[in-house]
Amino acid sequence: MTSISRRNLLRAGMAGLAGSALFEAPAFSSAAVRPILTHGVQSGDATAGSAIIWSRSDRPARLWVQASRRPDLRGSRVIRGPIVTPDTDFTGKVRLRNLPSGSKIYYRVRAESLDRPGLFGNAVDGSLRTSPAGRTDVRFVWTGDVVGQGWGIDPAYGGLALFESMRRRGPDFLLHSGDTVYADGPLPESVTLPDGRTWHNLVTEEKSKVAETLTEYRGQYAYNLLDDSYKRFAAEVAQINQWDDHEVRNNWYPGQILDDARYTEKSIDVLAARAHQAYHEWMPIPSASGPVYRRIQHGPLLDLFILDMRTFKDPNDGNVYADPKRGMLGAEQRAWLIRGLRESRATWKVIANDLPLGLVVPDAPGTFEGVAQGDNGARKGRELEFAEVLRSAHRHGVTGIVFLTADVHYTAAQHYDPSRAAIQDFTPFWEFVSGPAHAGAFGPNALDGTFGPEVAFVHAPPAANTSPAAGYQHFGEVTIDAHTGTLTVDLRDRDGVSLWSTRLEPAKRR
Helix, strand or coil: CEEECHHHHHHHCCCCCHHHHCCCCCCCCCHHHCCCEEEEEEEECCCCCCEEEEEEECCCEEEEEEEECCCCCCCCEEEEEEEECHHHCCEEEEEECCCCCCCEEEEEEEEEECCCCCCECCCEEEEEECCCCCCCCEEEEEECCECCCCCCCCHHHCCCCHHHHHHHCCCCEEEECCCCCCCCCCCCCEEECCCCCEEECCCCCHHHCCCCCHHHHHHHHHHHCCCHHHHHHHHHCEEEECCCCCCCCCCCCCCCECCCCCCCCCEHHHHHHHHHHHHHHHCCCCCCCCCCCEEEEECCCEEEEECCCCCCCCCCCCCCCCCCCCCCCHHHHHHHHHHHHHHCCCCEEEEECCCCCCEECECCCCCECCCECCCCCCCCCCHHHHHHHHHHHHHCCCCCEEEEECCCCCEEEEEECHHHCCCCCCCCEEEEECCCCECCECCCCCECHHHCEEEEEEECCCCCCECHHHCCCEEEEEEECCCCCCEEEEEEECCCCEEEEEEECCCCCC
């Protein structure tokens, strides 16, 4: 990843109005030697002063980025990006620094030939919005689970149409709550629907089997960007991405040895290392050298805590142990979250949990994938570490905690209250579930009563693995009013229609 400071950005753009002239290819050049951007552009982790820009070339090349506050790119500055090679599957990232806060940033990416410097390929434009420094309205969307259960891109059914519905909402950013791809979900060429119609998948070589090699894991991300709605959304809305299980393999945990005839490589640690590399190459996220969990501050109204509930996960078992050192987060991430919540001065603290808190998510018979195990009793197993997080927040007077998740392939709203719970040392909070973005629909899951959940709304299909053609695809939308601090949640369907909504008032200042 290439970073650029304000000083270097200014220097790079001081060659007069070189921003457009630099990208002009000689008239005699042949299109055959121009590097081509193959999968559009993406942006991610936009803060008040920085953002990551991503693209991919079809051959070794140098990436260049123009950035401006104007859509016509007048007054833009030109940033020299990295040379992309086969080592990263020809993908590359540029981190823009010292951007103006709370602003719409327009950018253009091109690739320069290494054999003929000064010769550029096609330009691809994008935009993003930086986080505000002051108090202003906030709007973002979240969802998860893309191209799962064998449901791929079929243009006759609108492709990944939910991304177009989200784009039309004009969000500041997307919180992608995991399962950004289904590396373990091969696509058949066609599926017969219950009403007799046929779903025809676009199928690539990498999506025709479970991913095992680095090339196959890379192909999972390349596939999603073949869809026009997905690619258009990615070019216009910055992303904040989590990873969950299907980026590697269903319900995986470190150290697992697979008993699955589809895989020749049985070590999940080997597969996860390859998947981790592909994920960091193809997604607009920070460098692979840092942790996947992170905190993103979005002005005085919102702090986002992006969890990694996969990398440090303990084995899936009966989940009733009493060892507080086990769990999903690991000691370092758990301490980071507790400290971050206590230090946050934001009105709302959104915890992005890629596995739900109170919904029972089973694995093999007698074992559990999620936090809960359905015994409705005192905290046990993985509930111990979240009880610690909630207890610490409660004792330090932390307010405004909201959990957002996906994973279970339906949408729901659950309110947690100690008056209904087996334990009482926490402050009431909400957990909102939304998804899938484009996958088989399931649910609803059973609730575990340990933290006193009560269902306020649920929209789930009548049968397991209901296809995207039947609906039951969902995303959620959060808006925060700058004047009142009120947080509104809408749970929306594939077309963007609000199925249910609620307004949460900020805590009164002491």
